[in-house]
Structures are given as C-alpha cells and as structure tokens.
Amino acid sequence: xxxxxxxxxxxxxxxxxxxxxxxxxxxxxxxxxxxxxxxxxxxxxxxxxxxxxxxxxxxxxxxxxxxxxxxxxxxxxxxxxxxxxxxxxxxxxxxxxxxxxxxxxxxxxxxxxxxxxxxxxxxxxxxxxxxxxxxxxxxxxxxxxxxxxxxxxxxxxxxxxxxxxxxxxxxxxxxxxxxxxxxxxxxxxxxxxxxxxxxxxxxxxxxxxxxxxxxxxxxxxxxxxxxxxxxxxxxxxxxxxxxxxxxxxxxxxxxxxxxxxxxxxxxxxxxxxxxxxxxxxxxxxxxxxxxxxxxxxxxxxxxxxxxxxxxxxxxxxxxxxxxxxxxxxxxxxxxxxxxxxxxxxxxxxxxxxxxxxxxxxxxxxxxxxxxxxxxxxxxxxxxxxxxxxxxxxxxxxxxxxxxxx
Amino acid sequence: xxxxxxxxxxxxxxxxxxxxxxxxxxxxxxxxxxxxxxxxxxxxxxxxxxxxxxxxxxxxxxxxxxxxxxxxxxxxxxxxxxxxxxxxxxxxxxxxxxxxxxxxxxxxxxxxxxxxxxxxxxxxxxxxxxxxxxxxxxxxxxxxxxxxxxxxxxxxxxxxxxxxxxxxxxxxxxxxxxxxxxxxxxxxxxxxxxxxxxxxxxxxxxxxxxxxxxxxxxxxxxxxxxxxxxxxxxxxxxxxxxxxxxxxxxxxxxxxxxxxxxxxxxxxxxxxxxxxxxxxxxxxxxxxxxxxxxxxxxxxxxxxxxxxxxxxxxxxxxxxxxxxxxxxxxxxxxxxxxxxxxxxxxxxxxxxxxxxxxxxxxxxxxxxxxxxxxxxxx
Numbered sequence: 001x002x003x004x005x006x007x008x009x010x011x012x013x014x015x016x017x018x019x020x021x022x023x024x025x026x027x028x029x030x031x032x033x034x035x036x037x038x039x040x041x042x043x044x045x046x047x048x049x050x051x052x053x054x055x056x057x058x059x060x061x062x063x064x065x066x067x068x069x070x071x072x073x074x075x076x077x078x079x080x081x082x083x084x085x086x087x088x089x090x091x092x093x094x095x096x097x098x099x100x101x102x103x104x105x106x107x108x109x110x111x112x113x114x115x116x117x118x119x120x121x122x123x124x125x126x127x128x129x130x131x132x133x134x135x136x137x138x139x140x141x142x143x144x145x146x147x148x149x150x151x152x153x154x155x156x157x158x159x160x161x162x163x164x165x166x167x168x169x170x171x172x173x174x175x176x177x178x179x180x181x182x183x184x185x186x187x188x189x190x191x192x193x194x195x196x197x198x199x200x201x202x203x204x205x206x207x208x209x210x211x212x213x214x215x216x217x218x219x220x221x222x223x224x225x226x227x228x229x230x231x232x233x234x235x236x237x238x239x240x241x242x243x244x245x246x247x248x249x250x251x252x253x254x255x256x257x258x259x260x261x262x263x264x265x266x267x268x269x270x271x272x273x274x275x276x277x278x279x280x281x282x283x284x285x286x287x288x289x290x291x292x293x294x295x296x297x298x299x300x301x302x303x304x305x306x307x308x309x310x311x312x313x314x315x316x317x318x319x320x321x322x323x324x325x326x327x328x329x330x331x332x333x334x335x336x337x338x339x340x341x342x343x344x345x346x347x348x349x350x351x352x353x354x355x356x357x358x359x360x361x362x363x364x365x366x367x368x369x370x371x372x373x374x375x376x377x378x379x380x381x382x383x384x385x386x387x388x389x390x391x392x393x394x395x396x397x398x399x400x401x402x403x404x405x
Numbered sequence: 406x407x408x409x410x411x412x413x414x415x416x417x418x419x420x421x422x423x424x425x426x427x428x429x430x431x432x433x434x435x436x437x438x439x440x441x442x443x444x445x446x447x448x449x450x451x452x453x454x455x456x457x458x459x460x461x462x463x464x465x466x467x468x469x470x471x472x473x474x475x476x477x478x479x480x481x482x483x484x485x486x487x488x489x490x491x492x493x494x495x496x497x498x499x500x501x502x503x504x505x506x507x508x509x510x511x512x513x514x515x516x517x518x519x520x521x522x523x524x525x526x527x528x529x530x531x532x533x534x535x536x537x538x539x540x541x542x543x544x545x546x547x548x549x550x551x552x553x554x555x556x557x558x559x560x561x562x563x564x565x566x567x568x569x570x571x572x573x574x575x576x577x578x579x580x581x582x583x584x585x586x587x588x589x590x591x592x593x594x595x596x597x598x599x600x601x602x603x604x605x606x607x608x609x610x611x612x613x614x615x616x617x618x619x620x621x622x623x624x625x626x627x628x629x630x631x632x633x634x635x636x637x638x639x640x641x642x643x644x645x646x647x648x649x650x651x652x653x654x655x656x657x658x659x660x661x662x663x664x665x666x667x668x669x670x671x672x673x674x675x676x677x678x679x680x681x682x683x684x685x686x687x688x689x690x691x692x693x694x695x696x697x698x699x700x701x702x703x704x705x706x707x708x709x710x711x712x713x714x715x716x717x718x719x720x721x722x723x724x725x726x727x728x729x730x731x732x733x734x735x736x737x738x739x740x741x742x743x744x745x746x747x748x749x750x751x752x753x754x755x756x757x758x759x760x761x762x763x764x765x766x767x768x769x770x771x772x773x774x775x776x777x778x779x780x781x782x783x
Contacts, residue, residue: 396688
C-alpha cells in the first residue's frame with residue numbers, strides 16, 4: 001500500500017515514532033487482544049500508565065476534535081499513527097462502546113454541553129458506556145421496543161427492561177433507546193443517557209453457552225433522569241440509533257478486517273498437522289479435512305483482501321465502497337467456520353470444559369466456538385444484514401414494507 | 406473495484422462501451438449459430454487489436470503498450486460480461502506471456518509484434534487429458550540433427566483451430582509427472598505432421614485436440630532452457646489463470662445483474678419475485694461472494710504486475726474463489742429465471758455453459774484448492 005502525503009506527514013511520522021518509543025511500555029507489546037478478553041481490564045501498572053499517556057495526547061481517539069479531548073489528527077495522520085503503532089507492537093488502550101459507537105454519534109447529534117461533558121472522559125477511558133437498545137421483545141425488530149419514558153416536568157421517568165446490554169455490570173453510563181410515544185413506532189422513540197448509579201437501575205449478568213457473561217439484563221424501575229440527558233429531539237431517537245448502528249457495524253467489520261490473517265486465532269492447517277498428522281509428502285493426512293481447511297483458508301484470505309480493498313477504495317476519491325456492506329456477514333461466517341474446524345481438528349481434546357487434561361489452546365477453542373455463535377446474532381443478525389444488502393445495495397423491495405430498518 | 410489509474414479507467418470505459426455496443430451477447434450467439442469453426446468473429450477481433458487490446462501486456466519495443474495485467478484484466482472483465490469470444494486470452498495474454506517471460510530477443514522480435522497487431526493468433530498447448538495437469542507431460546521431444554522431433558498429443562487447446570503458433574510443453578527427459586525435463590517449444594501452426602482436430606464444446610468457443618506426428622523443429626524453437634521449462638510454464642499458466650479469472654468475474658457479474666433485473670420485474674402472486682426473502686437472501690449471498698471474488702482476482706493481477714513472490718497462491722486463490730462463485734451464480738441464473746432460463750432463446754444457458762468451460766480451463770476449483778494448500782505448506 002502506497003504511503004501518501006509529503007513532508008508534513010513525514011514530520012508527523014517522526015513525532016509519532018519518538019513519542020510511541022518513549023511512552024509505550026514494552027511489557028504490553030502485542031498483548032492488546034489478550035488483555036481485553038472479557039470484562040474489566042486487568043490491574044496492570046503499565047497498562048494504566050499507557051492508558052493515561054494515550055488519553056492525554058488524545059491519540060486513543062485520533063480523529064476526534066481536540067476541543068473535546070481527541071487527537072485532532074487528519075485521517076492520513078491517524079493512519080500513520082496506526083502504522084507506527086503496528087511497527088512497535090503497540091495497541092490502542094482506549095476503546096469500548098464509548099469510542100466505537102456513542103462518541104461519534106454524540107459528536108454528530110449532541111448539544112455543546114453534552115459534548116463537553118461526555119466526550120472528554122471517553123477519550124481518556126475514564127467512563128465506560130453500555131448500550132441499552134435490545135429488549136426481550138425487540139431483537140432484530142429493534143423499533144418495537146417498549147421501555148417507557150414519561151415526561152414528569154422537571155425530569156424523565158423510565159420503566160422497562162433491556163437485554164444483551166454488553167458490560168452493563170461494569171458500565172458507568174448507558175445510552176438508551178426509550179419509548180416516548182406509544183402511538184407511533186419509529187417516530188415514538190427517543191435517545192437518552194442514563195447514569196447507571198441512579199436508583200432503580202439493576203443489572204443481572206446472563207450466563208451464556210460459553211460459560212462467560214459478557215451481557216446483562218438491565219432493569220429500570222422508576223428511574224429519574226435529568227431533562228438535559230435527552231439527545232436530539234423528543235421522538236427523534238430512531239435516526240440517531242440508525243447512525244449509531246452504522247458506527248457499530250463499521251467497527252465490527254473494520255476490526256475484523258484490520259487483523260487480516262491473524263484475526264481468527266490459531267491456524268487450522270497448523271493444528272491439523274499436530275492433531276491429525278501428515279502423509280509422506282507433508283500434506284495433512286486426512287485428504288477430506290485438508291480440502292475443507294483449504295476451502296476455509298481461501299474464504300478467510302478473500303475476506304482479508306476485501307477488507308484491504310474496501311479501505312483502499314474508501315480512502316481514494318471513489319467514496320464509500322459497496323464491499324463494506326458485506327463485511328459483517330462474510331467476517332462472521334469465516335470466524336465461525338474457523339472455530340468449527342479447530343474444534344473438529346482437536347477431536348475430543350477440543351471439547352474440554354475446564355481443568356486438567358487440556359491445553360490452554362484447547363480450552364480456548366471450545367469457548368471461542370461457543371462465544372462466536374453470537375457474531376451472526378448481534379450488531380444486526382446475519383439475516384438482517386442480508387435484508388440490508390437486498391434492500392439498500394441491490395434495490396430489491398422491502399418484504400416488510402411497514403417496517404424500516 | 407481496485408483503485409485505478411486514469412489510463413486504466415479510460416481503458417475500462419472504452420472496453421465497456423465497445424463490448425456493449427459492438428459485441429453484446431447477441432453477437433456471440435450469432436457466431437455460435439453460424440457454426441463457424443473458429444468460434445469467434447475475426448472482424449471483431451481485428452477491431453479489438455486495432456484498439457490496442459492485443460498489446461496491453463507486450464513491451465513497447467515489440468509493438469505493445471506495456472500497461473500490465475490488471476489493465477488487461479479490466480478488458481477481459483468487460484468481454485466476459487458479454488461472453489465475447491476471441492483469442493484475447495489465449496494469444497494476447499497466455500502465449501504472449503510465455504514469450505515475454507522466456508523468449509530470446511530473436512523470438513520476441515519474431516512473434517510479439519505479430520501478436521500485438523492481432524495478425525497472429527498464438528496459444529498454449531499444455532494439457533494431454535480431460536483434466537488440467539501441466540506436469541503430466543508425455544508428448545516427447547527428441548534431439549534430431551540441429552533440432553528436435555516432437556511426438557504425442559495435446560488436448561483442449563484454446564483457439565486450436567485458429568492458432569498460427571503453439572507454445573507446446575514437451576518432455577525432453579524424465580517421465581510424466583516429473584517437473585524436471587519439461588521443455589517449451591514454439592511450433593508454427595503449419596508445421597509438417599501437426600494435425601488439428603477441432604472440438605465442438607458446450608460453450609461454443611474455439612478449441613482443438615492436436616496430434617504431433619514426427620514434427621520437426623529447429624533448435625531456435627526452444628523457449629527458455631531445455632529441460633528447465635517447468636518454472637516458465639507455471640509462471641505463464643498463472644498469468645493465463647488470472648486473466649481467465651478476470652473474464653469469469655465479468656461473466657459472473659453480468660449473470661448476477663441480469664438475474665437481479667429479472668427479480669425486479671417478474672410478477673407472481675401479485676408481487677415481484679424479488680420481494681421474496683428466500684430469493685433476496687440468495688441474491689445477497691451472491692453479491693457477497695462476488696465482492697470477495699473480485700478482491701481475489703484483482704489481488705492476483707496486481708501481484709503479477711508487481712512480480713510479487715506470493716503470485717502463485719494468489720492466482721490459485723482467485724481461480725478457486727472465482728470458479729466457485731461463477732458456478733453458483735450461473736446455476737442461480739437458470740433457477741431464478743425459471744422456465745425461461747431453460748430455453749435456448751434466453752442468455753442464461755450461454756452463461757451456464759461458459760461458466761463450466763472456464764472453470765475447467767487451467768485448473769478447476771479442486772485443483773487450485775489443492776495447490777493453495779501445497780503452496781501454504783500443508
């Protein structure tokens with residue numbers, strides 16, 4: 001990939017390189033993925049130092065405006081920063097839903113006061129946000145949500161239940177969709193911010209098939225919310241929600257693409273050599289399995305190449321690439337396929353749940369396989385993504401013409 | 406779509422305009438219905454040559470424009486869309502690549518300008534059976550006098566009826582399956598003892614089986630080095646495979662778009678059938694695979710232009726993924742059109758037949774999946 005830019009960018013590259021070399025703790029090199037498996041970050045002094053340093057420069061949110069604590073970098077500079085971080089094995093400790101979804105949305109739709117209050121703590125990773133969207137009766141059909149929000153004059157009163165709230169048990173704040181008008185579906189939804197410490201907010205972690213509990217049920221019982229916490233107009237929340245969901249999909253797809261081949265964890269062909277063995281020519285001994293591994297690797301490579309192509313196209317003056325729309329389905333399919341293959345390759349060793357008799361890789365394989373089933377359900381299910389491609393890209397008629405997602 | 410240079414965009418636009426106006430599917434249908442043995446329209450090919458398409462990868466010193474393989478791929482994508490039949494792939498890409506990569510100055514001087522101008526059709530004669538297996542060369546070449554005598558047979562030679570020059574893989578030592586001992590020869594179409602048997606294939610393109618009965622060639626017919634032809638052959642084939650994959654991409658895109666148009670107009674149960682989710686989700690899957698396949702095809706062509714060391718695996722990736730995608734899309738084209746798609750009057754059958762022929766040429770999906778695995782060390 002060509003490096004664009006001239007002398008200015010070179011100067012920034014030097015600045016970024018020396019700053020990173022001075023500030024990135026070598027002990028954290030290449031450990032980005034491992035430190036954020038689930039829940040809160042580990043209590044690690046180097047990680048705290050690194051997070052503080054990145055928060056102070058604003059480079060954890062490199063393209064956000066400086067006025068709100070962002071890095072104020074151009075997208076070209078942000079790419080240089082990313083390249084330089086990659087060169088060092090450094091990674092961005094500032095993340096989560098505040099960065100991926102809520103921040104960009106609030107920057108677009110929030111009032112000046114809301115931005116001043118909520119954006120800077122996100123850029124320093126001081127406040128953790130969770131997403132109050134799905135409800136027991138509102139999954140793929142999100143706009144059928146029922147959590148009630150009443151205008152009580154000097155405050156809003158909220159009653160209802162959310163589900164699949166990622167990290168709600170650790171979150172400080174929740175950006176939430178609530179119903180402010182029961183007579184209309186999409187036009188009766190508002191976007192509101194709730195302090196999770198408010199009386200009446202209760203979270204219950206949900207134990208998943210993987211044994212992990214990354215999601216919660218969140219209950220709101222007579223929760224009082226200040227009037228100024230409404231984002232955008234009353235009953236105008238659906239537009240904001242759609243924009244936020246775009247940020248979510250982009251981050252899911254972009255995150256999936258940036259890791260290219262290393263993204264999906266252990267290599268099935270390497271694992272097969274160990275668990276199944278090789279023939280005299282060095283080929284995986286089971287030819288049928290070998291063929292399926294090759295087919296999988298081809299899909300994974302095609303996906304990684306498409307991620308690169310879509311970034312290159314968006315970057316050039318051709319505007320957003322049509323390829324972006326396929327990334328979530330293609331990426332989740334590859335990830336699930338890989339997890340299934342690894343499990344099959346490991347045989348019974350890949351079915352260990354805990355304890356002795358299994359390597360850490362084997363125990364990870366089974367949890368990854370189970371946890372990965374969520375990737376075709378969250379962020380717009382596989383079927384919803386197919387609907388979106390059909391409707392928005394291919395121009396086919398909406399089979400649910402009374403709905404609009 | 407890859408990020409293109411201005412020249413590439415112009416080339417693609419020109420190719421799109423010409424194929425849509427001068428060489429729509431109806432033109433291919435006319436060639437087929439005429440029963441002409443060549444399998445293409447020489448007048449149309451002359452027009453393509455006049456526009457410079459036959460010289461896109463040929464160096465300027467030999468009458469070409471040296472625009473590269475991605476550029477030629479853009480043209481092949483457009484000709485693939487309308488099923489335009491021509492020796493562009495076999496001659497201006499495959500055979501030209503062999504001579505560019507392995508030819509002496511004299512050989513380049515003798516043949517490349519003629520390929521670039523379109524006056525000569527050249528082609529590869531590589532396979533000897535029903536399946537692509539370039540190392541299983543049995544056709545033998547024995548030294549005799551100052552030159553060689555060739556004996557044996559070649560199968561499914563693209564444009565085998567039209568070609569005036571064959572790039573022939575022959576065995577100068579070893580046994581079929583050995584990579585050592587393969588030598589490439591340039592054999593003129595009028596060589597004594599070279600017998601062509603034209604084939605009628607389902608896709609109606611020009612192809613022939615060849616028999617070599619004591620065919621005499623001079624020492625100057627050797628392309629590259631005697632016995633060391635394998636690497637040159639593989640590099641040549643990878644260029645041909647990538648070019649064919651680009652043609653297949655065009656065919657698959659058009660098959661998909663034609664089908665999508667039909668989904669928007671065909672009414673059953675009082676609504677267009679494109680409103681049915683069962684069809685929508687299959688369409689979305691095809692679109693997804695087409696985007697993935699495009700990335701592979703463009704990556705392979707770009708790797709060739711950059712002489713990148715991972716070219717072989719990217720080419721096998723492209724041929725395998727493109728083959729699977731075209732296979733699926735061509736089947737869905739017939740299925741989603743229903744009865745009309747089964748008629749000869751509709752184009753669906755033409756795309757289906759071309760799809761299978763292109764899949765089988767220079768290695769099908771299972772060949773390239775196996776090769777991808779081998780190249781990745783498993």
